[in-house]
Amino acid sequence: xxxxxxxxxxxxxQQFLDMGGPVLVVxxxxxxxxxxxxxxxxxxxAFAHKANVARxxxxxxxxxxxxxxxxxxxxxxxxSQIKLKAEQNVAHIKTVVxxxxxxxxxxxxxxxxxxxxxxxxxxSSDARGMAAGVSRATIPTMAGMxxxxxxxxxxxxxxRRARRETAVVADHLEIEH
Numbered sequence: 001x002x003x004x005x006x007x008x009x010x011x012x013x014q015q016f017l018d019m020g021g022p023v024l025v026v027x028x029x030x031x032x033x034x035x036x037x038x039x040x041x042x043x044x045x046a047f048a049h050k051a052n053v054a055r056x057x058x059x060x061x062x063x064x065x066x067x068x069x070x071x072x073x074x075x076x077x078x079x080s081q082i083k084l085k086a087e088q089n090v091a092h093i094k095t096v097v098x099x100x101x102x103x104x105x106x107x108x109x110x111x112x113x114x115x116x117x118x119x120x121x122x123x124s125s126d127a128r129g130m131a132a133g134v135s136r137a138t139i140p141t142m143a144g145m146x147x148x149x150x151x152x153x154x155x156x157x158x159x160r161r162a163r164r165e166t167a168v169v170a171d172h173l174e175i176e177h
Contacts (some may be wrong), residue, residue: 020139023107031147086162104144111137
């Protein structure tokens with residue numbers, strides 16, 4: 001049960017961040033933001049989406065006119081409201097997914113610069129000094145890719161679900177001819 005100790009977990013996180021360099025902190029923050037956005041979308045679909053669809057459906061069904069140009073405009077507005085709510089934050093999720101590997105690449109460059117610094121100061125024979133720089137180069141790359149991959153599935157799932165839910169609402173709001 002020692003691995004559940006919060007103090008040990010915090011120390012392990014600190015060691016990991018120290019090994020990866022300052023860019024790793026930025027990747028950690030970006031990944032945290034990514035998962036906050038993913039959680040927000042999951043909670044929206046779990047708790048708020050059905051209420052929004054019900055509200056739009058009630059508003060449409062309360063109208064007596066379903067065939068005029070004005071009714072078509074109202075229907076388009078209601079569908080757009082559902083679409084905006086369903087797609088909210090999906091673009092942000094996709095942006096962070098695309099940004100995470102680039103931050104990892106930045107960490108790679110920063111780590112390699114530290115390798116070259118060690119080579120300049122100590123000569124090319126200091127393997128320990130170079131190993132620390134290589135570690136600083138590879139850990140952010142791994143973290144950036146891991147963060148991106150962890151959000152990739154959800155970004156496409158939420159995008160597909162938004163399209164599907166918008167189409168369902170559009171089909172449900174019938175137009176009379």
